[in-house]
Amino acid sequence: MRRRARRPRAATTVALLAATLTASLAAGCTGHGGASDDGRGQLRTPAPSPSTGTADTGPSPSASPRTGSVLAVKIDNAPDARPQTGLDAADVVYAEQVEGGLSRLMAVYATRFPKAVGPVRSARESDLELLRQFDRPTLAFSGAQHKLLPLIDKASLRAVPPELAGDAYYRGSGKAAPHNLYLRPTRLAPSAPGADALTTGFHYGAAPAGGTPQTSRTVRYPAARFTFTWSGDRGRWQVSMDGTRAVSPDGRPVAPATVVVQYVQVRRSAFHDFLGNNTPYTQTVGTGKATVLRDGRAYDADWSRRRAVDGTEFTAPDGTPLNFAPGQVWVLFAKAP
Template sequence: MRMSKFFASTRARVGLAAVAIAAVLLGVGWYVVRDGSSTGPSGAPPTTASAPVDDSSPAGDGAVNMDGRAPLTGLPVTKALNHPAVTVKVSNTPDAHPQRGLGSADIVFVEPITGATTRLAAIFHSQLPPQVGPVRSLRPMDAPLISPTKGVIANTMADHWVQQYIDRVAGLANLGTLRVPSGTYFIDRTRRAPNHVFAQPARLLELTDRVAPPPPYFSYAGDVAHSSPLSSGRTATSVTVGYGGSATATWRYDGASGRWLRAEKWAAHRLEDGNQVSAQNVIVLHAQRDLSFPQAKSSMTILDLTDASGSLQLFTGGKVVDGHWTKAGVDRPFTFTTTTGKALLLAPGTTWVECALPGMPIQTAAS
């Protein structure tokens, strides 16, 4: 979408949610997944239970049948996830650490926003922690990244032209801090401004008229062994994304847990609960800079993700495979394939996507 679409804005679609949804969300706070690796608000592993999942009917591209699975992780679920996804824009500057609630996210996008600074767009659906943050402002690239979820986005607003753009083109309920009743967001007085605002996902869902769960964001194999990296990739035990300064991120594969562990320039990326950020899948997505926004300051980084394409690497289970992405309109989903044109299949589980610009050094090691 280009600048001609800025000159109209739409009002955020706000209303009262169904009482039943609010009761479930407030009373439960998270949903159970069957792999045992996810945690509830307390940090303890959730209880597991048997639930029939049909893995015998994969889609034509080899992806697992998503019936009975969480749409944003591909993990089997024991409860229906009949509510929208909530995305929270999270500050990632050193003074914003330790962050709260990120360990419950299904998908996290790492967005370069200025030189050597990143911000996170964390998507929550299979688990809804009580609080997430610190919350920060929107960026134009949030529209193409998050619109495919068709859910709610939490933020501390943005420049007027950015708000206009998001409202105009994104299929999201934009529930920024100035658009909701007092008390919807939590102010933590022990934190310094501007990193003192925290979103409360369940309260946000009470304020939207949206009820539909998100469509699947990725395609998944039935298990790690059948994922694209394990099927056709090469060995990789670490990858470093050179954002610059303290934002530079390194992921290392931990064979004991079968997960990738994140560190930033100076130390392990640890959350408020003491746990290190981890993921089943890590995607390094390469995108060009979008220069079509004349209102943007020269220091603002915006990725070109609409009517665009690029390369990627998918890291899963100690392996990496090269791939390709394409995307049409803002609301349209990405298409992810291997370099041979086959569907890119992730392992069921959480996914972090590191968005990289041309010229950012990407270093991969195999030992």
């Protein structure tokens, strides 16, 4: 796996985020939002179509664009947030459990930027560990619980909530707040950094030997579920979330080439939402078991991420690297039995 030089940490001014979100937990909102989550602050309205955004005029002057690092965007996965925008353009999509047994997504972009991404939602403590595998990534998010802000400020990433780059965000039409906040990626960086920025540890190539034929796989959280259905015609896994097929706003299916069910430790954190629900902490450093879905087959795998600055290696039972299919990868963090 490739190693990369670390750059000095630079404190952000994320402490500007002082307000917390007050909205319905049933709608997937957990009280971790900044002032942007209530539709006020520095956001520009009226809002354009979430599938196109407005014409891009270059990076935000306040964004200090970086062209060598991935862009990670926290994306809402409540029913009211669907269909999401820009998921189909991500190189990697991570799914994690949040408060109340619901789910949230993190989309990582390196090879191309869509015109818009969203709806954008709040960050979690687990995100900081997950993102350390990249070299100073940019994290776009709507806000965070105020007790988490000092940890975000110290993290080795570039945190860009709406308060620091208001012209990069906008409110979309057709959805109610807080499920209507969108990001224009090229307002944060002029272009995507390229595949070399994806220091995930993943291996791509020919399908491994063996595996078990599988046409459908469901992963359940306490109050959410994901189903992946193999399409031989497309050579992809069609995504359904909570029983609804995932599509882009113009109807194109969200269909990764590889799906990883990664079994991890999910424990209680020191953080709670405004209703008192504990925020789960998804531990992505360590070792464990996984199932890799590609080409209509399921492969047993072991995963290993020894340090937070490392990517995650997936290997077959005999210890050889387990190749992913070229294309988008979804990683679902599931609680280890």
